[in-house]
Amino acid sequence: MAETKSAWESVGGNNGDRIGGNANKFSYTDKDGKTHTLQVDCGTMFSDKELTGYDNFMPDLFEADGFLLTHCHMDHIGGISHMLNLRRDELKANREAGKEFVIHCAPYTQKLLEDNLALQKMPREEWPKFEKVEDGKPFEVAGFKVEPFAVSHSAPDAMGFVIESPDGVRMMTMGDFKTAPVPLGKGWDNKKIAEIAKKGVDLMFLDSTSATQEGVCPPEKDVEKGIKDIVAQSEGGMIVSAVIASSAHRLHTVAMALAKHANETGKRPRTIILDGGSLKRSYIALKRCGYDIEKQVKQATGQDIKIYDARAPEAQKVPKSERFYVCTGTQGEELASFYRASQGTNRNIPMKGGCPVFVYNLQSCIPGNEEQYAAMEQGFKDQGCTTYFPDRYKENKYLTHVSGHAKAGDIKLACDLVAKNSPRPTTVVPVHGDPAQRKAVMKIAQDAGLKAAIVPNFAAVEVSKEGKISYVQPTSKQEVWIGINDKNDNFIEPDFQYDRVTRDVDTGRLRVVETIPYTKAPVEDERRGKGKNKEGKWNNPPKKNKGKNKGGRFNPAFVKKGRGGR
């Protein structure tokens, strides 16, 4: 009879140099030697295709008896569609045998993942089944007891989990978190974390992304003032702004700021007009998950804030000086709404017409995007707009963005709550950060009286029934990843190639181990009326566009750079 053990392993996310591709393996080996596994998250990590040949990387596949997701960001869910592609045959056989692939996650996370699957045109019968996860409602999966708890992050419905093995070993993962309140849904709650800690925590995994920054990550509410100031500065003009679509709380913040500005000035509030597919999907997902921004703002301020789709006639009826456009494309992505507005080619945003235009990028430039970021601002200036593009390295006039990640003060709070309340010793394992950030978390944890350990990818932490902790170091310095290459470089009609690659931890050098064979979506050609008939001739051959964009609509043939992760 074997000794039982509970274990955790990072199979992506604790990377040497950058954050992404998050995936955690929780396991329990029973007395018969059988291992039960729970996977938490399966994200992608962006890659510079010119350097690596891949659009994204994702964690290698492993057997899991259960699947949990912490939140909807692509570095946590982006690998799932690819995993479903790679396991198509196996999952089909399972389905036919009555065994569905089930993912446990909160509603907003589910909706954004489903959007991702739809955009990849994944056949509906291949979509996973979902089990709804709610704050404070425990459930069992794969032999583990799971206690979900809400945390604050830039995406709504972000969750942490306590995962308790049959031995009673309790492993607490916070997911991506901060401690300030969030406007939509539940967020971090000191009392709840303390209550959870009272039941005992053996291992605690902490987001390290902003651990080297002093203080506490500010609440989303702090952005309201920045937006109000922007509105005050733009009197009589049309406002065109851009946000990160996945930071869905920001829509609420903009609406609140417009309402409060109207209350303070006695003027009619501006109307929010959304442009850009991902932003509209975020809004639709919020509504489907019960987050009604207009209603919440009305209740809080008494103001009726309208939110329109930019393509709708109602949007064009709003006087220009009362419009507040919110667009996608803060970083100058070529096809995104904001960039097209900067070139005067966005038919949904009329840049001409006698009304001054004030342009605000609510996000600073992310390193690597400097050229297109500056070009976009110049494009707006060339059209006579007044622009405000914040500088990443300076103090800016308006606060237009706050992060969703815990700073040193938040991490200290989490450590203190657990140190004070857990009846048994807790070991902190920093995750989701570079080595310096993870070291910063380790120090904070130790200062709080907790044990802490830096654990790289593919190393495991094992906990015995008696609570004894041991570490299993990786046997190789070669990390294993799956490289995702869209051979078409066309996010509308991607043609994926998946390579299993090794990455040398010290040098970062990649080596292709194998191209992973997989069965493509079986009905793809049939569904689209393409493919070849029995005589080998093409059915319904694709229309030739002759270099023109039919009817002013988007022509996928013009897409040069793909998004890969979709």
Added chain:
Amino acid sequence: MSLSWEKYWEIAEALNEAHPTQDLIHLNDADLLKMIVALPDFNDEPVPPSPKDLEAVLTCWTELDNPEPQEKIPAAAM
């Protein structure tokens, strides 16, 4: 081409052509279903197998209006 529920992307394409100025963010399921069933090429049951089929159509429609690559925002900025 005959449209059935599994062809959700193609249904979205047909809708986008038929209703180019439709407000997508306030479109409810009942109205969306009416629009789909009214498409001349639609040839399936008037009720989708799952509400998720309707949602998939709407998701694709939002993309067809102005396709754009996925935001490449590093985790630290989110």
